[in-house]
Amino acid sequence: MRRLVNRRFIPFYFDLFPGGAAADREAREFVVKVRPDLGGMGVATPPILIMSPLGRVVAEADNYSTEDALYERLRETLRAYPTWNRPSEEEVRIEREAEEGRIDSLLLAAERFLDLGETERTRAAYERALAKLPPGPERDRAAYGLGHALRLAGDFDGMERAFARIEGRGPWAEDLSIERAHARFSRGEFDELREALAPYQTRPPATRGAEALYLLGVARFHSGDAEGAKSLWRRIIETLPEDPWVYRSDWAIFDLEQGGRRRLSTLDERTPLGRIGYMKRKNPDLAPRGRRSGS
Amino acid sequence: MPSPEGPPVEGTLVTKRVDPRTIPPVSVSVMIGCALLALTLPQVAQGNPLAKDHTGIRWYLPFRTAREASADQGRLLLIKPVAFGTTPDGGW
Incomplete structure (x- = not known):
């Protein structure tokens, strides 16, 4: 965003x-x-x-x-x-160069289409880049970008097909794991989500550690382990305080511990981040959800 | 699904700028009082309020700068009024 x-x-x-x-x-x-x-x-x-x-x-x-x-x-x-x-002058140039088939511009154009929510144009730009790129890290990056875009669009089968095109999986292992975790979350596959992310409890991913721990907490919550979930979310707040996922963690803890409060006051107990509350809004990740099949 | 987060985008956060013309004259005793108060503020008060902002959003501050940029670039202003107070360094 x-x-x-x-x-x-x-x-x-x-x-x-x-x-x-x-x-x-x-x-x-x-x-x-x-x-x-x-x-x-x-x-x-x-x-x-x-x-x-x-x-x-x-x-x-x-x-x-x-x-x-x-x-x-x-x-x-x-x-x-x-x-x-209106697109900026730079965006117009990138789009023109993408039309001409320039690979770096195709990748930049794909990102722009993704930002604007234009899934089909995002897919088309990545596909054109993939068709032109030789095997290697750049091609893998484009395949990952395509899979990520399809995951955001809710096309999880398409996401998997895109990820299958990544040849050098090593550098992408953690990202793939977390992207798939989001897909499992959307499908309500909480047991699988918990198992897949369990290794990260002792060793969180270097770059998306808070995200992984947050999702693991969500999986635990939906499996009936609210205390285990809160423990993970508190850990995010305490150990990764500048990560954007601390806010969602704080919100989840507030919902579980004080979500029943009918009124908010500056005199009330604060959330772990020191907030007075979330104005009666419920963290949507904690809403009951059933297992869904397919994508 | 939970909000996705990727790597931060490139770009420089705009830091707050104070127009010296907007600073009212103060007495020496008030200045000394403020200096003492500053020493008692938490560490966060000493730095740039946006330095801890890892969202990657390029804030335009102060408002005059934002409004001029909006007109010049043909972009809408996205204004977040804060109603529950800002920290001593201007963050929230």
Whole structure:
């Protein structure tokens, strides 16, 4: 999602409280002019505002959306307002070079299509690159990229076919394991998920360790071992505090320990990350789900 | 399914910039008081608030910079108002 945000939006944050460390008077005036309700004291969690530079609110996104839901909201907005969705000069050049069959541009174009949610164009760009690349690390990277894109699209059989085209599996072993873990999670195959990720409990992957431990925690939770799950999520927060997966871990722990709370207060017990709660939203990864067959 | 995360994208995070014209005049006693307070702040207060941001998002700060970039680049502003306070260094 961050690539889409960086490509198509100008991200900005500020503290609504005028005396806050990240207060910004101009931003406050700009926002309160169109959303006066955000100008009072003690406002509820505001939404993420998608605005034109002239001050028109084009769309809003729930501040507590899942990343997938926020991503889709951003893409919907871009589809609805093509004026704000024009490719940059660099993107135009890359697309032209991709059309001409230049391999590095094909790979960059595939990433761009993936960011914009254009699965078929993503697939086509990767397939063209794969057809041109000789065996080797670059070709393996393209095959992995294709499999990853298909996994995000929910085409798990296609994902496996793409991964089967990777010849040098060694460098990709951990990534493949985690990509397949996501597929197992989506299918509700929690026993298999737990077994597949169990080795990572003692030795997490170097680059996607928090993600692997988080998923292992989810597998344990759905297998009835809530304490084991919480232990893994706490470990992520304590040992990998700067990994994006700490937030989802914190949310999951909050749901299990304090999810029944009807009201939130700054006087209440905090989450492991020091938050007062998640505004009654439930972490969707803990929702009951049955085993699903096929892709 | 849980949100996917890949390797960070290339790019430099925009750091907060303070326009000296926006800093009001203060008395010497207030300055000394602030200096003492600064010494008591946690370590996180000493650094760039975005240094711990590993999301890879390139924030545009302050707002004037963001708004100009929005107009110049033809991109929509993605504004996150923070309602529950920011840390002493401006993060949240």
